[in-house]
Amino acid sequence: MIIDVDVLVLGSGIAGLSFALRAAQYGRVALVTKKRDTESNTNYAQGGVAAVIDPDDSFEAHIRDTLTTGVGLCHEDAVEILVREGPDRVRELIELGVRFTRNSKAKNPLHLHLGREGGHSARRIVHAADLTGREIERALVAQVKANHDIRLFEHDHAIDLIIERVNEKKICRGAYVLDSETGDVTAFRAKVTMLATGGLGRVYLHTTNPEIATGDGVAMAYRAGAVIANMEFIQFHPTTLYHPGARSFLISEAVRGEGGILRLSTGETFMEKYHEMGNLAPRDVVARAIDAELKKSGEECVYLDVTHLPPDFIKEHFPHIYETCLSVGIDITKDWIPIVPAAHYACGGVLTDTEGRTTIANLYACGEVACTGVHGANRLASNSLLEAIVFARRAALDAEKSIHSVVPDEVQEFPIENHTLPVSEDELDELTLTLRTAMWKYVGIVRSNERLQKALSVIREVKERAERLYERGRLSPKLLELRNMAQTAELIVLSALWRKESRGLHYNLDYPETDDVNFKRDTLLVRNGPVPEQVSALSASEQFSVGSS
Known part of the structure; x- marks a missing residue:
């Protein structure tokens, strides 16, 4: 079977939903998701959206924090866009019905409660208690379901992208999709395809990611011939709950931002030995520090201590974390939280420019599956949801310019036989x-x-x-x-x-x-051939290729 649409969106996290809502203003959209409509990494994001909202904060400070954390590999043009467009995207989320946590005494004009997380020099984390991702997903899904120009396909798995080759040019014509309930395969023929398939954490034994985060978009794009970038940079969240009853449950970075202290089983603190920011050091530093301490001691976990904070404050700001820990017998107002690192986020992915365009015509990528260059060698906390909403909008606006000139070509049905x-x-x-x-x-x-x-x-x-x-x-x-x-x-x-x-x-x-002399540049991979020349215009860094595989 062949289904014709203007826009095909693969994935239903914040990137896919945001793009679909904008694309529906100018075309018929098919939104394909592997599980139910709300299952995605977005739904598990506790921290929030980093944005310059407070009058005492500045774009320059947020840009500096992002570049510092990215250790020389961030694309500065993309970071500038991310930070400067962020506040407007937050306002749009509020208009779409997202209920962020408020503070009537806050100095910012939106009266939002702003948290602080590792690597940030100011309070700029817009959040909905400690379930920000779920709240954003709820609001966006409601908008998508109410939009008659968006058709939702649940429990459908993309198999591969449909690629047409015209001389040396690759053009995406849609994707083959398996209905997991019937076993049928549909060819979705689309003028524009958006990869918003999320993360890849499930390639690791221990991860904060849901079961659907299996790197589908990166793998499909690579097989199709797209350039893939910086895949070595996998972020391990330093603080996930160590307990058999709640495997790899994430303890938000915001807990340390509000005063949480990392301790060994002896009660000794250790982060001051590893970084000047101590417990507020960037994630890579904290994860390596915990790993080093565990190797030295031979113990299974370290601990996060918030028992010095007022119990009411903990229950108000971290209700989900409090209830989850309590469900396995840990009262975090009285007990230290046993924690270990786990695979959390991929900073690399399908290489895009600042409009979300990949190296294959008519194929866009956004969210964790993409490598826009904003994260460099390490992602600053809460920049991921921000990246998704900022670049989903830019991609949708860019697609609108070209979609009317795209002539659908013939596609073959999938050889299911x-x-x-x-x-x-x-x-x-x-x-x-x-x-x-x-x-x-x-x-x-x-x-x-x-x-x-x-x-x-x-x-x-x-x-x-x-x-x-x-x-x-x-x-x-x-x-x-x-x-x-x-x-x-x-x-x-x-x-x-x-x-x-x-x-x-x-x-x-x-x-x-x-080694800045030889490796202050992106790692690029492409299947069966050299990295295309146009990539030099996509990336702000000098590149090199690891060739085909």
Whole structure:
């Protein structure tokens, strides 16, 4: 079956929903999501949206904090756009019905309560208690469901992008999508396609991400021939709850921003040994510090202490964290919170310009799947939701300029008749666990050449088996996700092997120093060929390619 639309959006997080709402003003939109409408990394974002709202804050300070955290790899033009357009996007969210936490005594004109998180020099985190992502998602989903020009396709899995090649140019014509409930495959033919598929945290054994975060967009874009950038920079959130009853539950950075103190089991503090900002140091520093202390002590976790804060303050500002911890027997007003790092966010992804355009015509990318250059080698806390809303708008405006000149071409139906052999779920589960374990063991917070080579060997074996199963096997969400996870994991390891230095989120014991002379530039990957010349116009940094794989 073929469905014709003007705009195809893959993913229903804040990036996909924001883009769909704007695109519906000029075209028919199909919004495809793997699970139910609200399942995405956005929904799990506790912290908030970083924006210059307070009169004592400044654009220059937010830009400086972002660039400092990004350790020399941020694209300054993209950061400037992010910060300067941020406050207007926050106001638009409020107009769409997002209920941010207010403070009647606040000096800012919107009377918003502004939090502070690691790496920020001022209070600028706009939030809805400690469930900001869920509140934004709620408001945007309500708007999407009320819009008659947006058709929502739930429980549908994108298989691959539909690419037409005209001489040397690649043009995206839509995507093939599996209905996981019927097993049917639909070819969505679209004038414009937006990749907003979110993150890739599930390639790691321990992650804060939901089950759907399997790197689908990066893998599909790479197979289609798009340029992928900076995949080695995986952010590990330093503070996730260590308890079997609440696996990898995220303890927001805002907890430290409001005075939370990291301690060893002895009660000793340690962050002052690692960074001048102490407990408010950037995430990469805190994650490595915790990792180092755990290796020294041999213990399973460190602790986050908020028992010195007023109980009513904790319950008001962090109700979800308080209730979740209480549900497993931890009263955070009285007890220290046991915490460990876990894979959280990918700073790299599908390379885009500041209008969300990828290196494939008519294909856009936005949100965590994209690499706009704003995060560099490490993301500043709460810049991710901001990036999604800022660049979704820019992409939608850019697509509007060109969509009316796009002539839909013929597309072939998906050859479902080739995929008939039964595939063992046990085998898929085994391969997935093998992959995720190798990534956690060898491609974590601290890396080495030997560990990375071990990981690559395991990943390539899993990838080869996954491709063999895909070639003739009956399609299922598990099979598609394994295929994408294996491809994404390989890209992470290849990028890490080529960066022979330590910078931001990438720390290699064999190259512990930062090398600005040779590596103050983006890592770029493209399948079966050189990085296209036009990429030099996309990235503010000098690039080099790790070639094909």
